[in-house]
Amino acid sequence: MRPFTHMTNKNSERRILLGRVVGAFGVRGEIKLESWTEPRSAIFKYQPWILRSPAGVETELSGARGRDTGKHLIATFPGVDDRDVVEAMRGTEISVARSALPPPRPDEFYWVDLEGMDVFTTTGIALGTVSHLFSTGANDVLVVRGDRERMIPWVRPDFVVDVDFDASRITVDWDPEF
Known part of the structure; x- marks a missing residue:
């Protein structure tokens, strides 16, 4: 998501798609993410996340952490420490409420x-x-x-x-x- 000047209440509860789970990284439950924030590691600043599985099941997640390895964005989710659990999450979308985003700077827009x-x-x-x-x-x-x-x-x-x-x-x- 690229910030482009004004925040309105009508958009405050919209969900903003920030990224998705693309697969497992290693065997300890680390997660490869695709992020559409700029920079891509900024995805971790906007929480709680609303996770939507490919089957449509939604859960809220707080406390995700991560790092940018240059090649991948790697995350850890609280309570997730198994590669099989991560693989089952492949394709899960990561969203936040519009109100979780900071106000844009003057003369910029989301x-x-x-x-x-x-x-x-x-x-x-x-x-x-x-x-x-x-x-x-x-x-x-x-x-x-x-x-x-x-x-x-x-x-x-x-x-x-x-x-x-x-x-x-x-x-x-x-x-x-x-």
């Missing part, structure tokens, strides 16, 4: 807070709603779904002119025909 917002051009033409965002390396991209899907570079103020959380509206300088 992508999840932008999802679902309405997008309008500077001339008032509705383009749709934010489906999601993704990073290209050069810049982030706002994916807007309406009469069709549009990909708008997250470049402020060139393309993204204004973000109004109270109105749940993003204003962009974008040709609706493009």
Whole structure:
């Protein structure tokens, strides 16, 4: 999850997917994780975790610890000390409540807070709603779904002119025909 400026109560209880269990590491119950936080080891800062197994069973976990080996992110969970238990957890998703995340810094946004917002051009033409965002390396991209899907570079103020959380509206300088 990449921090991108504002925290609202309407998103405070949303769940944010931070990563997943990808397998066992060694024989003592250590766990290989995939993390989508930046940096990836920041996943351990946001707890308690809500674990959702591939079968849909949810449990809450506090006290997960870990380290970044460079190649893998390795975790230990309280009460888990057996490789077979870890292997049974493969594919388990790790989420937190949106309220577990710190407030973003001024002029930054959490992508999840932008999802679902309405997008309008500077001339008032509705383009749709934010489906999601993704990073290209050069810049982030706002994916807007309406009469069709549009990909708008997250470049402020060139393309993204204004973000109004109270109105749940993003204003962009974008040709609706493009």
